[in-house]
Amino acid sequence: MANVFRSSQDSGGIFKNESALLPDFLPEELPGREKEIKELVFCLKPASENRQPQHALLVGPPGSGKTAVSRFLLKQLAECSQRPLPVYLNCWEAPSRFAILSSLVSSVGEVMPRRGIASDELLSRFVEIAKKEGRIPIIVLDEVDRLLAEEGGEQILYDLCRASELHSLKTGVIAITNDEELHIRLDSRIRSSFLQHTIKFAPYSVPQLKEILSQRARLAFFPDALGEDVVPFCAAVAFKLGGDARAALSLLLSAGKAAEQENSKKVSVEHVRKIRDEAMAHATVKAERKLGLLDKLDRQIVKVVKKAGKGGIESGKIYDSLMGVAKDRAIRSRIDKLVEEGILVAQEVRLGVGRTRVIRLKS
Ligand SMILES: Nc1ncnc2c1ncn2[C@@H]1O[C@H](COP(=O)(O)OP(=O)(O)OP(=O)(O)O)[C@@H](O)[C@H]1O
Numbered sequence: 001m002a003n004v005f006r007s008s009q010d011s012g013g014i015f016k017n018e019s020a021l022l023p024d025f026l027p028e029e030l031p032g033r034e035k036e037i038k039e040l041v042f043c044l045k046p047a048s049e050n051r052q053p054q055h056a057l058l059v060g061p062p063g064s065g066k067t068a069v070s071r072f073l074l075k076q077l078a079e080c081s082q083r084p085l086p087v088y089l090n091c092w093e094a095p096s097r098f099a100i101l102s103s104l105v106s107s108v109g110e111v112m113p114r115r116g117i118a119s120d121e122l123l124s125r126f127v128e129i130a131k132k133e134g135r136i137p138i139i140v141l142d143e144v145d146r147l148l149a150e151e152g153g154e155q156i157l158y159d160l161c162r163a164s165e166l167h168s169l170k171t172g173v174i175a176i177t178n179d180e181e182l183h184i185r186l187d188s189r190i191r192s193s194f195l196q197h198t199i200k201f202a203p204y205s206v207p208q209l210k211e212i213l214s215q216r217a218r219l220a221f222f223p224d225a226l227g228e229d230v231v232p233f234c235a236a237v238a239f240k241l242g243g244d245a246r247a248a249l250s251l252l253l254s255a256g257k258a259a260e261q262e263n264s265k266k267v268s269v270e271h272v273r274k275i276r277d278e279a280m281a282h283a284t285v286k287a288e289r290k291l292g293l294l295d296k297l298d299r300q301i302v303k304v305v306k307k308a309g310k311g312g313i314e315s316g317k318i319y320d321s322l323m324g325v326a327k328d329r330a331i332r333s334r335i336d337k338l339v340e341e342g343i344l345v346a347q348e349v350r351l352g353v354g355r356t357r358v359i360r361l362k363s
């Protein structure tokens with residue numbers, strides 16, 4: 001038998017470098033985020049001139065480029081000056097004051113015993129080294145909500161945002177969250193640090209998604225391996241999923257793999273459609289993800305509709321069950337919005353002499 005790996009490899013010809021479509025790949029340019037980058041550069045630039053940077057809070061839905069923009073700027077900042085000390089931390093990986101301080105201490109090349117050392121001591125050590133070396137820490141705290149869920153989590157935000165006053169250490173903090181209302185939950189002393197620069201990342205539009213996809217597709221696929229309509233179609237689907245660049249890229253990657261598996265020479269819209277439909281079959285994850293983008297009233301409406309099951313529920317009954325939460329008119333316009341976004345489906349039905357709408361979850 002011929003070598004099975006070799007023969008299957010011959011059928012490739014689709015991917016030049018599929019890693020360009022993976023979520024961790026950091027592209028050279030970030031189309032569609034020029035304004036956000038400019039504002040963040042304004043906050044961070046002082047660090048390269050030995051001045052106090054400004055803190056920023058980045059807020060936006062999944063896949064709107066918050067992590068990519070901050071990693072991109074940390075890299076560029078380090079390339080332009082030795083003074084800033086860029087540290088990227090995901091708060092799921094470092095979910096406490098102690099864990100964050102341990103990472104900070106190791107970012108300055110210090111090895112500390114894991115046990116028997118107090119957080120305050122770690123903080124003093126970090127401050128001491130950064131000051132001695134004349135560095136200005138720029139600390140990204142990604143998914144900062146995770147930190148706030150921990151007792152004492154807010155303390156570290158305070159320590160870092162106020163390092164300049166408390167420890168005479170110039171420091172910049174970039175906190176990242178999906179939660180539009182996070183600032184309300186913050187202690188007022190911390191909130192004031194972020195007040196001036198809360199940078200909102202809007203969901204991407206279809207043209208922006210197209211540009212992001214085209215840029216990555218040029219790196220990932222061989223010329224001519226993509227059907228003409230594939231990028232626009234992926235962009236349209238990802239737009240419906242909340243303007244999510246991650247979803248757009250993952251759709252393109254999976255479609256490419258499906259084409260490869262079928263030994264096709266080209267990725268077609270049909271491949272994308274198949275992947276999309278399969279993904280919809282695993283709708284719970286997707287639905288949950290979508291729900292992350294909805295506000296409280298939206299989520300309550302979806303919950304009522306979900307409870308009603310496959311048959312759906314009359315709109316009037318939704319108003320009844322949310323009586324006191326919002327006015328009928330407000331609920332109706334939300335339902336329309338959710339229908340437009342492809343989360344709910346509405347069907348007009350005749351009811352006695354009148355008409356009503358039956359609302360279901362889109363499957
Ligand atoms: N403007 C852009 N240009 C090119 N690629 C982008 C752009 N925005 C996002 N991406 C890519 O999309 C994917 C998701 O982006 P990113 O991780 O930054 O989203 P996020 O806003 O941090 O989402 P989450 O809130 O879920 O963490 C990454 O692979 C990233 O490289």
Ligand SMILES: [Mg+2]
Pocket residue numbers: 066067068142
């Ligand atoms: Mg992120």
